[in-house]
Amino acid sequence: GESVGLHLPTLSVQEGDNSIINCAYSNSASDYFIWYKQESGKGPQFIIDIRSNMDKRQGQRVTVLLNKTVKHLSLQIAATQPGDSAVYFCAGFKAAGNKLTFGGGTRVLVKP
C-alpha cells in the first residue's frame, strides 16, 4: 500500500546552520507532497508543497526537493532559528480518493 515515511526521528541543529529533513515514499501515486510543522500542543501547520511533476520548490527560507527516481523528498531550512524547533511531517496527497497520508515525523531541535 501507499506509505510515506521518514529516515531520522530526531535532528539536532546549531542555530544559524541549515537543516535537511528527509522523507521516503513507497508509492508514486501521490499528486502532491506536503511538509507540515507541528509545535507542541498545536495542530500541524502547512509549510510548503510540491506537485509530483516538479523537482524543486522554494519558499521563504525553505526548499523542498523531490527525487522521483529514488522516491525521496527533502525539506531544507536555511539559517535555522529557535522558532524552527518542532516536529516536521511529510505527507502525500492523492486526488483520487481525496486522501492525505502522513509519515511518522522528525523532531528538529535547534541548539543556541
Place this chain on the structure above:
Amino acid sequence: NAGVTQTPKFRILKIGQSMTLQCAQDMNHNYMYWYRQDPGMGLKLIYYSVGAGITDKGEVPNGYNVSRSTTEDFPLRLELAAPSQTSVYFCASSLSPGVDNSPLHFGNGTRLTVT
C-alpha cells in the same frame, strides 16, 4: 477569523462511555477531516467529508461515527470508548485539498484519554 475550532481541549473517559468531539470552521471550506495522532506518530485519517451531507471512511474509521449536517460543523462521535482510542484528535478543513495555496488548516486538537 477563528479558523478551525475544536472542543473540548482535553477529556478523560471511562471505558464504555460515549462522547462527541466538536469541530467548527468559519472559512466556508467544503472539505473537512478527522485525524488521530498517537504519541510520536503521524496522523491517521478517521473520516472525511467533501461537503454537507457527504461523509466517507478514512484509514481507521472503526469505533467512530461522523455527520456533516452543515458546511461549518463536523462532529466526531465515539459510542463505546476503548483504551485504544486514547489519542490526540485533530480536525482539519480545506477549500480544495492538494491545490496550490489551499492547504489543510488544522485545529489545535482534542487530547482524549480512555481509562
